[in-house]
Amino acid sequence: MSYKLASICNLRSVSEQCRTRWMNSDTPSEEGDVESILQLMKSFPGQACKNPVSIEAKTTRGISAAHTGDTYLSYDVTFGFACINKKQKSKQCEDYQVILTCPSDFCLGKFSCCRTRWFDVDNPKGKGDYETLLQLQMLYPSEVCTQPVAIEAMTLSGVPAHKTGEIFQAYDAAHGFACVNDEQPGGKLCQDYKVRFTCPLTFCTQSTVI
Structure with missing residues (x-):
């Protein structure tokens, strides 16, 4: 047996609290890289919580979002993470992944x-x-x-x-x-x-x- x-x-x-795995549901397309809570729940069913306590983002190369120099349209637990290309000074957004701390x-x-x-x-x-x-x-x-x-x-x-x-x-x-x-x-x-x-x-x- x-x-x-x-x-x-x-x-x-x-x-x-518990933490999810790192999740990447988007790539820096023409508009940018958007890792919204809603999209994460659709892309990773059962693995992303609806009301996270905190969110952390880093590039797929492992650089913390705080150190990339990119400007973010959103970086919070209400919407999620969003980096828009036209908001950047002279470059496109990096490719980001996020991890959620869940209640x-x-x-x-x-x-x-x-x-x-x-x-x-x-x-x-x-x-x-x-x-x-x-x-x-x-x-x-x-x-x-x-x-x-x-x-x-x-x-x-x-x-x-x-x-x-x-x-x-x-x-x-x-x-x-x-x-x-x-x-x-x-x-x-x-x-x-x-x-x-x-x-x-x-x-x-x-x-x-x-």
Whole structure:
């Protein structure tokens, strides 16, 4: 008998917010690059929340939207992200991707019955705390889906990652979580984190539950 999953409708120990994967629904066409919340919900059904808590944008080359020099028509949780070519001084908009931080009702919505258990496979004693999706898939191939819908991270003491004030090298559903000691202000070490993923419902329906 194959046992593949994880926590079924376990609503305990909720970390309030979860983050999506990076999403790119548009390219810098003649008008520009528009990553609206509505379009993201259409392009990535079930993976983008309707009322995000925050939005972050970067180019497909990995440059933060704050450092590209582009001017944005919109960069907020109400509409989403929009860079319009004619608003730029002498160039076209870059190609952008966005990631959403979603409220608890999204994390606990229809996908709540398909969440993994919490995983903690590393500690910050070396270079930092790395809880990557690839590593977790290698260690627990039957417990972690290949394309998670969302990720949650919190310290072992129960503090949600977004409330720690630490800087994260990675924190998204496609890559997992990484906190690097050298990137923290004041020379302090990262805290010890654990993560869990929200998986597509098909991952759970294909599983045999204990």
